[in-house]
Amino acid sequence: MAIISRGFKGRRQEDAPRDRVPPGQYVTNDFPVLSAGPTPLISLDKWSLSLTSETGQTTSWTWDEFSALPTEAITVDIHCVTKWTKLDTSWEGVSVDTLLDGVQTSSGFLLVESYDGYTTNLPLADATNGKAWVTHIYDGEPLRPEHGGPARLLVPRLYLWKSAKWVRGLRLSSADQRGFWEGYGYHNYGDPWKEQRYAGD
Amino acid sequence: MERTAVRGRLNWLVAEVVDLIDETGTVKSIVLDCPDWPLHLPGQHVDIRLTAEDGYQAQRSYSIANPPAGEKVVVTVELVDDGEVSPYLIGELAVGDQIELRGPIGGYFVWTPEHGGPVQLVAGGSGLVPLMAMIRALAESDRRVPVRLLTSARSRETLIYGDELRRLQSSLDNLEVAYTLTRAQPADWQGYSRRVDQQMLAETSWPATERPLGFVCGPTGFVETVAANLVALGHDAARIKTERFGPSGG
Amino acid sequence: MTDMHLDGNALGALFIDLFGQEMTDQNGCCDACGAVNPFGRAVVYRDAPGDVMRCPDCGAVLIVAVRTETRLRVSIQSLRWIEVLE
Ligand SMILES: Cc1cc2nc3c(=O)[nH]c(=O)nc-3n(C[C@H](O)[C@H](O)[C@H](O)COP(=O)(O)OP(=O)(O)OC[C@H]3O[C@@H](n4cnc5c(N)ncnc54)[C@H](O)[C@@H]3O)c2cc1C
Numbered sequence: 001m002a003i004i005s006r007g008f009k010g011r012r013q014e015d016a017p018r019d020r021v022p023p024g025q026y027v028t029n030d031f032p033v034l035s036a037g038p039t040p041l042i043s044l045d046k047w048s049l050s051l052t053s054e055t056g057q058t059t060s061w062t063w064d065e066f067s068a069l070p071t072e073a074i075t076v077d078i079h080c081v082t083k084w085t086k087l088d089t090s091w092e093g094v095s096v097d098t099l100l101d102g103v104q105t106s107s108g109f110l111l112v113e114s115y116d117g118y119t120t121n122l123p124l125a126d127a128t129n130g131k132a133w134v135t136h137i138y139d140g141e142p143l144r145p146e147h148g149g150p151a152r153l154l155v156p157r158l159y160l161w162k163s164a165k166w167v168r169g170l171r172l173s174s175a176d177q178r179g180f181w182e183g184y185g186y187h188n189y190g191d192p193w194k195e196q197r198y199a200g201d
Numbered sequence: 202m203e204r205t206a207v208r209g210r211l212n213w214l215v216a217e218v219v220d221l222i223d224e225t226g227t228v229k230s231i232v233l234d235c236p237d238w239p240l241h242l243p244g245q246h247v248d249i250r251l252t253a254e255d256g257y258q259a260q261r262s263y264s265i266a267n268p269p270a271g272e273k274v275v276v277t278v279e280l281v282d283d284g285e286v287s288p289y290l291i292g293e294l295a296v297g298d299q300i301e302l303r304g305p306i307g308g309y310f311v312w313t314p315e316h317g318g319p320v321q322l323v324a325g326g327s328g329l330v331p332l333m334a335m336i337r338a339l340a341e342s343d344r345r346v347p348v349r350l351l352t353s354a355r356s357r358e359t360l361i362y363g364d365e366l367r368r369l370q371s372s373l374d375n376l377e378v379a380y381t382l383t384r385a386q387p388a389d390w391q392g393y394s395r396r397v398d399q400q401m402l403a404e405t406s407w408p409a410t411e412r413p414l415g416f417v418c419g420p421t422g423f424v425e426t427v428a429a430n431l432v433a434l435g436h437d438a439a440r441i442k443t444e445r446f447g448p449s450g451g
Numbered sequence: 452m453t454d455m456h457l458d459g460n461a462l463g464a465l466f467i468d469l470f471g472q473e474m475t476d477q478n479g480c481c482d483a484c485g486a487v488n489p490f491g492r493a494v495v496y497r498d499a500p501g502d503v504m505r506c507p508d509c510g511a512v513l514i515v516a517v518r519t520e521t522r523l524r525v526s527i528q529s530l531r532w533i534e535v536l537e
């Protein structure tokens with residue numbers, strides 16, 4: 001039996017706005033850096049983003065081509081499975097809808113790959129209709145490498161591990177395929193409002 | 202040193218806080234009495250666990266500051282602003298409180314006088330804690346292993362164990378200590394006044410030809426720089442052991 | 452440097468839980484590059500959702516540990532062999 005540490009409350013806050021802060025989360029003003037490996041440094045002239053359809057057709061964008069795509073400004077709350085929530089983060093990026101423009105697909109899933117070998121998966125429906133972006137600007141500045149720059153996926157409705165840093169490729173797939181953390185026991189979907197942290201939650 | 206395997210899981214032990222020592226304005230040593238404590242080795246750490254009323258728990262690692270001494274365990278904790286655990290240990294914990302810990306942990310970043318030398322210690326901020334356990338063990342030993350320490354702090358006020366190091370330095374002729382203060386120096390300061398760099402390491406540490414055993418401890422960025430510089434000075438990477446404490450300037 | 456890793460020492464307690472003994476001074480061989488290193492030299496990322504231990508020579512993932520409320524799930528990845536004390 002653990003003994004109680006008199007007066008210890010941890011980082012949780014009683015006064016967090018419950019309509020904005022999912023269960024089990026606390027609000028942070030910092031932007032903690034989470035990583036499972038070394039931060040890859042990708043020079044913009046080597047960078048590209050690809051989109052692969054279920055038939056294997058690939059579209060790709062160089063940095064200049066990507067930067068020429070129409071962007072959207074997004075202000076959202078983000079929720080990390082390690083229990084911090086950051087309110088009103090502001091980003092600029094290209095909507096996944098824009099990247100998918102003109103692509104015919106009946107795929108149900110989006111598999112995401114990063115420059116460091118990281119992978120994650122989500123239903124395509126959670127990435128389309130204004131729900132996900134490939135972002136390259138945070139708080140008015142180019143996204144810093146430790147936060148996923150040159151560009152990362154942003155899917156604010158799911159726990160942040162789905163918002164893959166250093167994104168390199170998006171693959172449409174009719175079959176779901178677990179990514180890095182999903183494969184090690186994290187929840188396959190990861191809805192912060194249902195506290196879907198681990199498989200089985 | 203021969204060691205036999207002790208099998209099984211590490212159990213959480215309940216220790217009592219018997220003393221609190223202010224080391225600097227933001228660093229405290231916590232002296233614990235821990236029944237059933239197995240003897241530890243200098244360089245090892247413990248995991249400390251805090252539990253809130255509703256069962257919420259947080260745990261962190263802290264190096265052991267004292268040489269093996271019965272059931273006494275001393276940790277030295279530096280305040281991390283906005284931290285979850287260190288502000289509690291420094292600001293809330295009182296003499297007589299109970300606290301849970303498990304350990305001792307570690308078999309790689311350890312040194313006892315029996316391991317011999319020469320030894321090169323390099324500390325950044327609270328990274329001095331496990332190295333101090335080694336120095337204290339050296340002071341208690343009759344083996345006169347030559348040890349050099351280079352320790353870096355932001356200012357004299359944040360330099361931990363300053364008085365004790367000065368005393369040990371004058372009483373032990375096999376211990377040499379060099380200091381650097383990276384941000385603010387008193388008027389009569391004799392030591393270095395910059396971040397640890399290759400030249401400072403060359404001036405204060407054993408030459409690579411002496412094949413010293415190296416122990417480098419502190420914030421991650423500090424350890425990274427020092428280890429890389431020691432290798433650049435010709436030291437064998439396999440003889441330089443590192444312990445990174447995590448982020449922070451140092 | 453923005454890379455905030457720790458050393459294998461930081462996972463000392465996890466190893467004791469897994470292998471029933473102190474492991475940081477025991478060797479493991481990376482299956483990706485063949486390098487042999489004591490566990491204590493490994494590169495550890497702890498801020499991630501789980502603990503990730505990588506080969507100090509090539510960066511391959513050696514061990515991933517995920518703690519749920521009730522369980523510790525451990526995936527042994529690129530380890531050709533490990534040594535333990537008899
Ligand atoms: C093997 C080992 C031994 C250690 N020994 C000691 C010791 O002897 N004395 C000691 O004071 N600490 C030691 N540490 C560090 C300690 O475990 C905690 O990381 C530290 O006390 C911060 O915990 P916290 O809960 O207060 O901060 P957290 O709530 O964990 O972090 C709060 C903020 O501070 C940053 N942060 C995290 N860790 C540090 C750090 N070490 N320095 C500066 N900023 C940080 C975080 O990124 C975060 O933004 C050791 C760590 C390891 C791995």
Ligand SMILES: [Zn+2]
Nearest residue numbers: 481484506509
């Ligand atoms: Zn390897």
